Amino acid sequence: MSTQTDTRASALIIHAHPETDSFSTAQAHAAAESLRAQGYAVEFIDLYAKQWEPVLDRGEFEPFEGPFKPQREQWTAVKDGTLPADVRADLDAVFRADLLVLSFPLWWFSLPAILKGWLDRVFVMGGVSGGDLGAFDQAALTGRRAVVLATTGGSADAFAPDGAFGDINDFLFHIHRGMFEFVGYDALEPIITYGPAHLDDARRAEALHRVRHAFGNLHHRPLAASTRYRDLTATS
Numbered sequence: 001m002s003t004q005t006d007t008r009a010s011a012l013i014i015h016a017h018p019e020t021d022s023f024s025t026a027q028a029h030a031a032a033e034s035l036r037a038q039g040y041a042v043e044f045i046d047l048y049a050k051q052w053e054p055v056l057d058r059g060e061f062e063p064f065e066g067p068f069k070p071q072r073e074q075w076t077a078v079k080d081g082t083l084p085a086d087v088r089a090d091l092d093a094v095f096r097a098d099l100l101v102l103s104f105p106l107w108w109f110s111l112p113a114i115l116k117g118w119l120d121r122v123f124v125m126g127g128v129s130g131g132d133l134g135a136f137d138q139a140a141l142t143g144r145r146a147v148v149l150a151t152t153g154g155s156a157d158a159f160a161p162d163g164a165f166g167d168i169n170d171f172l173f174h175i176h177r178g179m180f181e182f183v184g185y186d187a188l189e190p191i192i193t194y195g196p197a198h199l200d201d202a203r204r205a206e207a208l209h210r211v212r213h214a215f216g217n218l219h220h221r222p223l224a225a226s227t228r229y230r231d232l233t234a235t236s
Helices: 023-037 070-080 085-096 113-122 168-183 201-216 225-235
Strands: 010-015 041-046 099-105 145-151 191-193
Touching: 010 023, 010 085, 023 041, 023 099, 023 145, 023 191, 023 201, 041 085, 085 113, 145 168, 168 225, 191 201
Parallel strands: 010 041, 010 099, 099 145, 145 191
Antiparallel strands: none
């Protein structure tokens, strides 16, 4: 896998929205602009634009006998150097980046399928965690940061702990703890625009300004709420 050679801080933005004119896409590009303005080397992967194949199946691995066990075949492909070219390219991009940004609209309180499929295929067993690696502080991506950049359909009040939907941190826990921290990242507090479809142009412009400001101050951004489980992991 590739290692970093550029001395600048580096970021990888994985964006998942099918509409190029969406607010979600606009805020992903606002994040990229803010990072570049700070001197980051930014890679931007638009999953819909590149028509990413999200389905993990046995067809992407070398022929084998017996039942399909995805993690076993991923680990074998890592060791044998036989990962599919699209997976290998994006995995190399992950390892080039100090910062990972997952940009998406919150659909059914979770990730769009194409982004979940990217994680299924690119966060390979034996490459980012598991296999000869461990999890959490024993995984491959320790010392790096990751952050969710999302939009919602509901308001901020709806995603408050006592809101109609419940605490936004509960919906993002599986990402922060099970995807970011599990493979070694420090998960930062998410950057979210609530209900952009209900905002007028002026308030959307303000929201984009807040996104730029948030990415301009990542060094002051607190860790995600999921970090409260770190001590439990360290002592278990």
